[in-house]
Amino acid sequence: MEKLQQIIILFAIIGITSFSCEKEKHEIKQTEGYIIGFDQCEGGVLTNGRGFVIACNNFADTLVTYNLPNTLFDFPQYLFADYIYSFLFPDPEYLNYKxxxxxxxxxxxxKYYPLCLGTINTWGFTHSVKDRQIIIKNIQKLTNK
Structure with a gap:
């Protein structure tokens, strides 16, 4: 009888834990923004869509994505030349990437965390992005008017 009670309690615990765990909800959002910079730890190499910083909501929010399609824009290499000191594209270059x-x-x-050289100053990137990594589901290039 005591063994049966233990089995019932065990199944009750298993049932409670498996039904009470919430699955992660992946809410899809849509917005417009500008690609304003890049993850400096990826800046010294060919980017291939990895680590781009996006400003949205009138530059109030910044996000980072590591899955930007590499065919969307042809980023000139000079945008990444100052990667040791700054994650931002030079002014007003970011306005070209709406x-x-x-x-x-x-x-x-x-989430992806690239290895980074100790000589790279990542404070600005870390402070701006605050670990808000996103997965892009659909994207289109917009022209400035």
Whole structure:
């Protein structure tokens, strides 16, 4: 009888834990913004869509994505030349990279953290992005008017 009670309690605990765990919700959002910079730890190499900083909501929010399609823009290499000191594209270059996109926030398992040289000053990037990594679901290039 005591063994049966232990089995019932065990199944109750298993049932409670498996049904009470919430699955991550991946809410899809849509917005417009500008690609204003890049992850400096990726800046010294060919970017291939990795680590671009996007400003949206009238430059009030900044996000980072590591899955920007590399065919969307042809970024000139001089934009990345100052990567040791700054993650931002030079003014007013970022105005050339306006986008409209759908995205969701990355789960903890999906987040990417590249290795970075100690000589690179990443304070501005880290402070601006605040670990807000996104996965782009759909994107289109917009022209400035």
């Amino acid at each position: 986008i409209k996109f759908q995205y969701r926030f990355s789960s903890e398992k999906e």
